[in-house]
Amino acid sequence: MHLHKYEKIWLTFGLGSLALFLVIIGFAAFWKGTHPMSHIETIDPQNVEAHESFKPENLGLREVAEGKYAVNIVASAFNYNIGTDADGKPVKKIRVPKGSTVLFQITTKDVVHGFQVAGTNVNMMVEPGHVSRLETVMKNAGEFTVVCNEYCGIGHHQMFATVEVYE
Amino acid sequence: MLKNTLFPKKEARLYMAFMHVTFASLLIGGLMGLLQTLSRSGQFKLPFGINYYTILTVHGVILGLVLTTFFIVGFQFALMGKTVGISDKQRKWGWIAFWTMLIGTIIAATTILVGQANVLYTFYAPLRAHAAFYIGLALVIVGSWIAVFVNFRQLYVWKKANPGQKSPLLAFMVTINMAMWFIASLGVATSVLVQFIPWSLGYAATINVLLSRTLFWYFGHPLVYFWLLPAYMAWYAIIPKIIGGKLFSDSLARMSFILLLMFSIPVGFHHQLTEPGIDPTWKFIQVVLTFMVVIPTLMTAFSIFATFEITGRRKGHKGLFGWFKRLPWKDVRFLAPFIGMVAFIPGGAGGIVNASHQMNTLIHNTIWVTGHFHLTVATTVILTFFGIAYWLVPHLTGRRLTPKLNKLGIIQTIIWTVGMTIMSTSMHIQGLLGGPRRSDFSNYAGGEQVSTWISYQVAQAVGGTILFIGIILMIYIFIQLAFFAPRGIQEFPIAEEEVDADPTPKILENWYLWIGITVALILFAYTIPVIDIIKHSPPGSLPFDWPIGR
Numbered sequence: 001m002h003l004h005k006y007e008k009i010w011l012t013f014g015l016g017s018l019a020l021f022l023v024i025i026g027f028a029a030f031w032k033g034t035h036p037m038s039h040i041e042t043i044d045p046q047n048v049e050a051h052e053s054f055k056p057e058n059l060g061l062r063e064v065a066e067g068k069y070a071v072n073i074v075a076s077a078f079n080y081n082i083g084t085d086a087d088g089k090p091v092k093k094i095r096v097p098k099g100s101t102v103l104f105q106i107t108t109k110d111v112v113h114g115f116q117v118a119g120t121n122v123n124m125m126v127e128p129g130h131v132s133r134l135e136t137v138m139k140n141a142g143e144f145t146v147v148c149n150e151y152c153g154i155g156h157h158q159m160f161a162t163v164e165v166y167e
Numbered sequence: 168m169l170k171n172t173l174f175p176k177k178e179a180r181l182y183m184a185f186m187h188v189t190f191a192s193l194l195i196g197g198l199m200g201l202l203q204t205l206s207r208s209g210q211f212k213l214p215f216g217i218n219y220y221t222i223l224t225v226h227g228v229i230l231g232l233v234l235t236t237f238f239i240v241g242f243q244f245a246l247m248g249k250t251v252g253i254s255d256k257q258r259k260w261g262w263i264a265f266w267t268m269l270i271g272t273i274i275a276a277t278t279i280l281v282g283q284a285n286v287l288y289t290f291y292a293p294l295r296a297h298a299a300f301y302i303g304l305a306l307v308i309v310g311s312w313i314a315v316f317v318n319f320r321q322l323y324v325w326k327k328a329n330p331g332q333k334s335p336l337l338a339f340m341v342t343i344n345m346a347m348w349f350i351a352s353l354g355v356a357t358s359v360l361v362q363f364i365p366w367s368l369g370y371a372a373t374i375n376v377l378l379s380r381t382l383f384w385y386f387g388h389p390l391v392y393f394w395l396l397p398a399y400m401a402w403y404a405i406i407p408k409i410i411g412g413k414l415f416s417d418s419l420a421r422m423s424f425i426l427l428l429m430f431s432i433p434v435g436f437h438h439q440l441t442e443p444g445i446d447p448t449w450k451f452i453q454v455v456l457t458f459m460v461v462i463p464t465l466m467t468a469f470s471i472f473a474t475f476e477i478t479g480r481r482k483g484h485k486g487l488f489g490w491f492k493r494l495p496w497k498d499v500r501f502l503a504p505f506i507g508m509v510a511f512i513p514g515g516a517g518g519i520v521n522a523s524h525q526m527n528t529l530i531h532n533t534i535w536v537t538g539h540f541h542l543t544v545a546t547t548v549i550l551t552f553f554g555i556a557y558w559l560v561p562h563l564t565g566r567r568l569t570p571k572l573n574k575l576g577i578i579q580t581i582i583w584t585v586g587m588t589i590m591s592t593s594m595h596i597q598g599l600l601g602g603p604r605r606s607d608f609s610n611y612a613g614g615e616q617v618s619t620w621i622s623y624q625v626a627q628a629v630g631g632t633i634l635f636i637g638i639i640l641m642i643y644i645f646i647q648l649a650f651f652a653p654r655g656i657q658e659f660p661i662a663e664e665e666v667d668a669d670p671t672p673k674i675l676e677n678w679y680l681w682i683g684i685t686v687a688l689i690l691f692a693y694t695i696p697v698i699d700i701i702k703h704s705p706p707g708s709l710p711f712d713w714p715i716g717r
Contacts, residue, residue, distance in 0.1 A: 118601025
């Protein structure tokens with residue numbers, strides 16, 4: 001098959017850029033460890049309480065070490081269960097100091113949900129039977145809206161929470 | 168080729184039937200789109216207690232699955248009829264395909280409209296719609312399969328009658344697209360027939376959610392290429408004729424379609440990058456395979472602009488850009504697809520972001536994605552389809568695209584471009600700021616972030632309103648071309664090869680080879696991860712009816 005000279009130049013340039021691009025994302029994934037969230041751990045969606053992290057008393061924010069936090073959440077239509085506060089009221093806001101490392105662990109009791117802390121790199125699918133985990137460093141102070149970004153039913157847009165990162 | 172001879176009435180009626188459904192879908196689906204953007208602006212409430220997610224489901228199913236599939240099947244039938252011919256028996260099967268698809272559409276649409284299927288067009292389990300929704304969708308796909316096999320048969324019969332000759336380019340392209348559609352839709356058909364229908368009827372207690380999503384996206388990405396390839400057919404083999412030129416290269420066009428066939432299917436994981444339960448190495452492998460479509464895309468871009476320049480220079484236009492200035496800008500058959508091509512530049516760039524292993528995390532399920540496919544399918548593809556309809560519809564009805572209708576078409580194209588620029592740009596920006604897609608209006612917990620999102624949603628309502636005006640105008644033009652335009656013969660433009668063109672290598676028509684490689688790539692990309700998904704299955708999911716208001 002005959003290729004025009006200019007087309008050869010064009011394709012060489014295009015394929016060269018493509019190869020460079022793939023090397024960059026491959027390097028980031030395998031050497032820097034920036035794979036997207038991909039946990040293989042499964043759970044019984046009808047009995048999530050059997051899992052240590054999702055026992056009712058273990059839900060919400062815990063400081064696991066100096067400057068390191070874990071947040072356990074159970075999603076269900078149309079709510080994120082982040083545990084209860086001292087008065088027994090449901091927690092709607094997670095507060096962590098700036099610069100802290102936070103591990104988000106989340107699963108669902110019913111349908112598929114999303115979990116995005118808008119304005120950060122925390123963005124995961126939450127699927128029945130699976131545990132989703134993502135650890136991140138909260139570098140910027142401010143209020144971040146947590147939204148369910150996968151359609152979960154007619155109350156989908158009422159499913160939210162807040163993460164506050166304070167100075 | 169009998170380009171200026173009209174189709175026999177019996178044939179034209181079949182192809183027009185598909186066009187009528189296409190434009191009826193445009194009106195219904197477009198109206199839903201308008202209501203969505205108005206509702207999301209926060210300034211309007213939907214009347215009569217209509218649920219936002221009902222109209223969102225109608226919008227996705229009617230435009231994404233019905234409009235596209237009907238237009239494509241009808242257009243491809245017309246291309247096959249023109250290039251390789253259709254027998255009476257094949258035409259009858261064409262009608263069976265049409266009615267199967269239409270009945271399926273009516274069943275699915277009715278189920279959605281009565282509120283029994285607020286599951287959106289991706290129908291992710293374990294949300295459970297009424298079984299009629301899944302059965303309706305299955306019929307649409309089965310109907311399209313009938314069209315697939317009629318098209319295969321048409322080319323086969325032609326080859327038998329013309330031994331040793333290469334197939335007409337457009338017939339080859341239709342066959343590639345239908346081969347891809349068939350291989351890809353096997354995934355969703357398996358999921359619907361084996362998983363969803365028994366489960367929705369209560370014969371199976373639970374469903375494997377991750378497997379159903381994987382089968383859906385095995386189909387979901389090639390679906391977008393199924394929309395795009397007919398646009399490429401027009402760009403490669405029809406637009407050159409409209410601008411008064413010749414085919415750039417028959418072999419190059421075939422090669423690019425073969426590459427699109429091979430690299431459009433083993434790539435579905437790039438829609439599932441943020442999902443648990445799939446090994447990230449396999450995600451990465453499919454990301455790399457996804458990016459291979461850059462090659463045929465660059466080949467296409469080159470050959471289209473080369474055709475423009477060669478044609479212009481041959482007409483004697485001088486200077487570096489003289490050929491560009493003198494393209495037939497006032498011919499809507501050229502202008503509409505051309506704007507579609509331009510939209511594919513930001514559309515393709517956005518696609519590179521979406522399919523990237525890491526960048527995807529930033530935009531996954533944000534309204535950026537909605538902005539992206541409103542550039543690609545709702546601008547690139549749909550403007551090319553409109554560009555085709557301006558000559559195809561009058562050719563089928565024995566009428567003419569008059570200068571007045573041509574002018575209206577140009578106005579339509581401009582309205583569409585303006586409306587989509589406003590809507591898609593504000594969707595992209597809002598998505599980068601974290602605004603979610605597929606969500607009714609909500610203040611969430613309030614705050615600065617949310618109020619910024621809402622201001623972009625107001626901009627989307629402005630764009631959506633302009634687009635709806637464009638839809639009304641397009642419907643008017645369609646009705647004129649179908650029923651009222653003056654009688655005459657509108658050309659069916661098919662570009663010819665240069666007299667001294669290089670012969671096309673025979674290997675490009677070796678179907679066993681190309682389909683063999685396609686299947687091998689699919690098996691490579693999917694076998695191990697799917698076995699893993701099945702082996703590491705969690706307990707299945709019970710159906711959920713109440714979240715969708717059933």
